Amino acid sequence: MNRESFLHLLAVARGDEPADLVLRNARVVNVFTGEILEADVALAGEWIAAVGSGYEGRAESDLRGQFVAPGLIDAHVHVESSMVSPPQFARAVVPHGVTTVVSDPHEIANVAGADGIRYMLAASEGLPLTIFVNLPSCVPATHMGASGATLEAEDLLALRDLPRVTGLAEFMNVPGAVLGLPGALEKLMAFQDGHIDGHAPGVTGKWLQAYVASGPTTDHESMTVAEAREKARLGMYVLAREATAAKNLRALLPAITPENARRFAFSTDDRHPADLIDEGSIDHNVRLAIAAGLDPVTVIRMATLNAAEALGLRDRGAIGPGRRADLVVTPSLEDFRAVQVFAGGKLVAEEGRPVGDWPIPQVDERAVRDTVHLDVGALSFRIPAEGTRLRAIGLIPDQVVTEECVVTAKIVAGEAVSDVARDLLKMATVERHRGTGNVGLGFVQGLGLKRGALAGSVGHDCHNITVAGVDDAEMRAAVRAVKELGGGLVAVLDGEVIGSVPLPIGGLMSDQPVEVVREQMDALLEAAQALGSPLHDPFMQLGFLALEVIPKLKLTDQGLVDVEKFDFVPLWVA
Numbered sequence: 001m002n003r004e005s006f007l008h009l010l011a012v013a014r015g016d017e018p019a020d021l022v023l024r025n026a027r028v029v030n031v032f033t034g035e036i037l038e039a040d041v042a043l044a045g046e047w048i049a050a051v052g053s054g055y056e057g058r059a060e061s062d063l064r065g066q067f068v069a070p071g072l073i074d075a076h077v078h079v080e081s082s083m084v085s086p087p088q089f090a091r092a093v094v095p096h097g098v099t100t101v102v103s104d105p106h107e108i109a110n111v112a113g114a115d116g117i118r119y120m121l122a123a124s125e126g127l128p129l130t131i132f133v134n135l136p137s138c139v140p141a142t143h144m145g146a147s148g149a150t151l152e153a154e155d156l157l158a159l160r161d162l163p164r165v166t167g168l169a170e171f172m173n174v175p176g177a178v179l180g181l182p183g184a185l186e187k188l189m190a191f192q193d194g195h196i197d198g199h200a201p202g203v204t205g206k207w208l209q210a211y212v213a214s215g216p217t218t219d220h221e222s223m224t225v226a227e228a229r230e231k232a233r234l235g236m237y238v239l240a241r242e243a244t245a246a247k248n249l250r251a252l253l254p255a256i257t258p259e260n261a262r263r264f265a266f267s268t269d270d271r272h273p274a275d276l277i278d279e280g281s282i283d284h285n286v287r288l289a290i291a292a293g294l295d296p297v298t299v300i301r302m303a304t305l306n307a308a309e310a311l312g313l314r315d316r317g318a319i320g321p322g323r324r325a326d327l328v329v330t331p332s333l334e335d336f337r338a339v340q341v342f343a344g345g346k347l348v349a350e351e352g353r354p355v356g357d358w359p360i361p362q363v364d365e366r367a368v369r370d371t372v373h374l375d376v377g378a379l380s381f382r383i384p385a386e387g388t389r390l391r392a393i394g395l396i397p398d399q400v401v402t403e404e405c406v407v408t409a410k411i412v413a414g415e416a417v418s419d420v421a422r423d424l425l426k427m428a429t430v431e432r433h434r435g436t437g438n439v440g441l442g443f444v445q446g447l448g449l450k451r452g453a454l455a456g457s458v459g460h461d462c463h464n465i466t467v468a469g470v471d472d473a474e475m476r477a478a479v480r481a482v483k484e485l486g487g488g489l490v491a492v493l494d495g496e497v498i499g500s501v502p503l504p505i506g507g508l509m510s511d512q513p514v515e516v517v518r519e520q521m522d523a524l525l526e527a528a529q530a531l532g533s534p535l536h537d538p539f540m541q542l543g544f545l546a547l548e549v550i551p552k553l554k555l556t557d558q559g560l561v562d563v564e565k566f567d568f569v570p571l572w573v574a
Helices: 003-014 086-096 106-123 153-157 174-179 184-190 205-213 225-233 249-255 273-278 282-291 296-311 472-485 514-530 538-544
Strands: 021-030 035-044 047-052 060-062 067-070 072-077 098-103 130-135 165-171 195-198 237-241 264-267 327-330 340-343 346-350 389-395 402-408 410-412 415-417 424-430 439-445 453-456 465-469 488-493 496-502 553-556 559-562
Touching (some): 003 035, 003 047, 067 296, 072 237, 072 264, 072 282, 086 098, 086 106, 086 273, 086 340, 086 346, 086 514, 106 130, 106 165, 153 184, 174 184, 174 205, 205 225, 225 237, 225 249, 237 249, 237 296, 249 282, 264 282, 282 296, 402 439, 402 553, 424 553, 439 553, 465 472, 465 538, 472 488, 472 496, 488 514, 496 514
Parallel strands (some): 021 067, 098 130, 130 165, 389 439
Antiparallel strands (some): 021 035, 067 327, 327 340, 389 402, 424 439, 453 465
16 A cells, blocks of 8 residues: 555545545444444545444445445465466456455466466456465475476575565475475475465374474365364364365364354365356355354354465455455345455446456466477377286265275286276376376276266376376377367367367466356366266366375376375286
8 A cells, every 4th residue: 555545544534535435334244243233334445444434435335234244265276277367267256256365376387387477476467356376385296296397495485575475385295394304394494484375185193283383374175074173273274175176165164163263264276167157266165154054254254354364464354444445245144145346445246247347467478378298199008917906096076085996907908998887997197298208097987988088288286188088099089189279178089079178378277258168168068978977077076186195096197196105006906
């Protein structure tokens, strides 16, 4: 805030100058005290000047008793997972009442390194949605997968003072943190005076004690009540997540009590366009929590003040003098839906649609284009038989964790092949950044395909190409289609593409409007269902099959990983 704005704010608060806008006859959700207050809200530019009565305004709006809540905050999200650019992501979430997100751009960073982070900051400049950035802590996630870049502590420190950078993003290298290993230690120590985001699925006991001691203060990976409570008791903020693939919110709600509710906030982590448009973002979390019986004001506090305090954002998260004028107007708390959204004192959305002038930042995208480099003709998906039993990745619906399944292989002509009758599909993770030719081979159960193949350049977190199909020819055709798109998601049948979503920005994001991407994704999911998959979004789950920091069994371009052992394991079981 500059000097002129500051003096104007004080003058409005004193009543010496008229407010720029007064919202009259509001029922204000006071997240400081847990009350609903009948009051007017006076705005001075981007800021709230006063919450009370007796203020005049150059412009006034009568809310006729509707509720006014602080703008919602997503405490941990990967914007890239929306498959659209930051301006289009904002168009999807702001009309739902989300005015601030804390983004971890480690998806684009794993593709393009520091250039990818700078792109995300530039592409989100000046939007009605404030996109803060936590710098990616694990690029690559581990030594067991090949990414397009590597970021060491000195690389992160060079970015630390950029505008809207708030701290260090989810620290996935739990052994590195707990054991104080080189590389991990330097990053953690460099950010001890700022926010460090956690990522500790299933970590408990003394290892959790050491992990918390290393610096992380938030965590979005809890899956059980016991896990959430243990983390909260050690001082962490538990971010209850409701993503497209990982739906943990309902399971965690019983962990929240009046005594500990101040240690909980919300996260969406990864959500695809259809879910963002149809269900919403953090507002969806809010409705689910209230419908489950939590007190509405407590839930709104979790979605606003708790998140702001957890992340050190002192200028937002509540309706009070000197706070940023990010506001949501809703007729009902029980069915929380935004009818008006203000960002920085301006009306930016109404009745679920953007209004006013939304800037589109002009950004040089050369560093994040042309990111798929591989020789499709040289790829081999053959798996010579080395026994009769093998390890397969078992999908768990609505989760990104997996199981390890030991199954009898189907052997044809001395090779292990897909067995559609048992829903056992061959899969591969293909390195796509440097053209090394690395291919990890394995099998997956639970994808449900009866025909064809699915593939995508979204393969968390290294974002190599993940592909699964009924035979090698279909898999090869799918990988070729992804390359020809310059990155994207595809469904293939008989060697022909029957559905696709081009993602030319880093192989992760489209350059099209979010509504167009949603239509493309709807058609692609219909194609996947026609191939036999019963999953809500098989591409989201396929993309997580390469993430070697989420239990139990995953497949990188370098081989099969037992996440709990933090090491490679052979495909064949002796």
